[in-house]
Amino acid sequence: MNSSADIQAILALADGTIFRGVSIGSRGHRVGEVVFNTAMTGYQEILTDPSYARQLVTLTYPHIGNTGTNSEDSESGNTHKIWAEGLIIRDATMATSSFRNTESLTDYLTRNDTVAIADIDTRKLTRILRDKGAQHGCIMTASEGSAITPDDEQKAIELAKGFAGLSGMDLAKECCNPDGFEWTEGTWELSDTLLNRDVEGSFDTGTGGFFKQLGKHIDEKYNVVAYDFGTKTNILRMLVDRGCRVTVVPAETPIADVLAMNPDGIFLSNGPGDPAACTYAIDNVRHIIENTDVPTFGICLGHQLVGLASGANTMKMKTGHHGANHPVQDVEAGTVMITSQNHGFAVDEATLPDNVKSTHRSLFDGTNQGIELTNKPVFSFQGHPEASPGPHDCAPLFDRFITLMEAAKTAQA
Numbered sequence: 001m002n003s004s005a006d007i008q009a010i011l012a013l014a015d016g017t018i019f020r021g022v023s024i025g026s027r028g029h030r031v032g033e034v035v036f037n038t039a040m041t042g043y044q045e046i047l048t049d050p051s052y053a054r055q056l057v058t059l060t061y062p063h064i065g066n067t068g069t070n071s072e073d074s075e076s077g078n079t080h081k082i083w084a085e086g087l088i089i090r091d092a093t094m095a096t097s098s099f100r101n102t103e104s105l106t107d108y109l110t111r112n113d114t115v116a117i118a119d120i121d122t123r124k125l126t127r128i129l130r131d132k133g134a135q136h137g138c139i140m141t142a143s144e145g146s147a148i149t150p151d152d153e154q155k156a157i158e159l160a161k162g163f164a165g166l167s168g169m170d171l172a173k174e175c176c177n178p179d180g181f182e183w184t185e186g187t188w189e190l191s192d193t194l195l196n197r198d199v200e201g202s203f204d205t206g207t208g209g210f211f212k213q214l215g216k217h218i219d220e221k222y223n224v225v226a227y228d229f230g231t232k233t234n235i236l237r238m239l240v241d242r243g244c245r246v247t248v249v250p251a252e253t254p255i256a257d258v259l260a261m262n263p264d265g266i267f268l269s270n271g272p273g274d275p276a277a278c279t280y281a282i283d284n285v286r287h288i289i290e291n292t293d294v295p296t297f298g299i300c301l302g303h304q305l306v307g308l309a310s311g312a313n314t315m316k317m318k319t320g321h322h323g324a325n326h327p328v329q330d331v332e333a334g335t336v337m338i339t340s341q342n343h344g345f346a347v348d349e350a351t352l353p354d355n356v357k358s359t360h361r362s363l364f365d366g367t368n369q370g371i372e373l374t375n376k377p378v379f380s381f382q383g384h385p386e387a388s389p390g391p392h393d394c395a396p397l398f399d400r401f402i403t404l405m406e407a408a409k410t411a412q413a
C-alpha cells in the first residue's frame with residue numbers, strides 16, 4: 001500500500017526490465033539470481049533457508065506478512081539469520097495478526113539488514129522468469145531523502161548484469177556453520193494448554209508453554225554425523241525425533257575425521273550454490289561410497305553430491321523448482337507424493353552409472369528426484385522431506401535412513 005512516506009525501490013533485471021515499488025526492508029542494493037517460489041505459506045522459513053543464499057526470492061502468493069515472524073520458524077538454526085539475498089512481493093500486509101507473532105515482517109527484514117521490495121507486479125515478473133529462465137537481478141532502494149532516478153535505474157541494470165551467476169559458485173563452505181555443533185531439539189507442536197509466551201517472547205521448550213517438543217523423550221540410538229552445507233534446521237529436528245544424536249560438521253570436514261567419530265549414519269544436507277563446485281564434498285562422498293558401508297542419506301544439495309560422487313553429472317535448470325506443491329512419483333511403486341522443493345540444479349538421469357537407480361521423478365518436468373545405490377546403503381532425495389514449509393508426504397524417507405542404520409547395526413552385532 002503506497003503512501004507519500006514510502007521509500008521508493010526498484011527491481012532491475014539484467015535484460016533491462018525495471019519494476020518500480022516500495023522498500024519494505026533495509027536501504028541499499030543487493031544482486032542475485034531472481035527465482036519465484038509458489039508456496040502459499042512459509043515466508044519466514046523461505047527467508048531463513050540457507051539454500052537461498054545469493055537469490056532474490058519472489059513469492060507468487062500475493063499477500064505476505066499476515067502472521068508476522070517469531071523465533072521458532074527459523075530454518076537457519078540458532079543464528080536465525082536471513083539467507084535470501086532479497087525479497088520481492090506484491091503486497092505487504094498492513095496489520096500483523098497471530099498469537100505467535102513477535103515481530104512484523106518489515107521490522108524483521110530491516111533488523112536483519114535484508115533489502116526487500118513490495119507493490120510490484122509479481123505475476124508479470126514470474127511470467128518473465130518462466131519464459132526466459134531464472135534472471136540475474138538487483139533490488140535497489142532510493143537513498144535517504146531522494147527518489148529513484150533514471151541514473152539509479154541504469155546502475156541497477158548494470159549491477160544485475162554484473163552478477164556472476166550461481167553456476168560454478170561454491171557457497172556451501174561459506175554458508176555452513178564453521179564451528180559445527182550438536183543438535184538436540186526435536187520437532188514441536190502446539191501444546192494442549194495455551195499459556196502466555198514469557199516476557200522475552202522466547203521459545204519455551206518445556207511442555208507448559210505454547211509448544212511441546214516431540215522426540216526429546218526418545219533415546220539417542222543412532223550416532224549421525226551431518227555434513228552441513230547450509231542445513232535447514234527442520235532436517236535436524238526430524239532426525240532427533242527418530243532417535244538420532246546429531247553431530248553437525250562443517251562442509252569441508254575431512255571424511256577421515258567423520259569416520260573417526262564412528263557414525264551409524266552420515267547425513268548430507270541441502271545447501272546453496274552449484275553442487276559441482278563443491279569438489280571437496282564430492283571427494284568425501286566418493287570416499288564413503290567406495291571405501292565404507294556407512295548408511296548415507298542426502299537431501300537436495302546432498303542428493304546432487306551423491307549423484308556427482310557416483311559419476312553422474314548435474315545440470316542447471318531453467319527456472320528450477322521452488323514451491324510446496326510439486327508432485328513427485330516413486331518410480332517403482334508408481335505412487336505420487338506432493339513435495340516441497342527448492343533447487344536450481346538437477347542430477348542428469350541420462351548420466352547415472354549402472355549401480356545407481358533412479359527412484360523418484362518430478363511429474364512437472366520429468367527431472368530426477370531421487371536415487372539409490374544398488375551396491376551400498378546410500379540413497380538421496382532432491383525435494384525436501386522435512387518440508388518447512390510444505391507437505392509431509394515424503395517424511396518416511398527419514399524412516400528409511402533409520403531402517404538402513406538399524407540393519408547395519410544388526411549385521412554388525
Ligand SMILES: NC(=O)CC[C@H](N)C(=O)O
Nearest residue numbers: 051270271300301344345
Ligand atoms: N535446497 C538445496 O539444497 C539446493 C541445492 C542447489 N543449491 C540447487 O539449487 O539445486
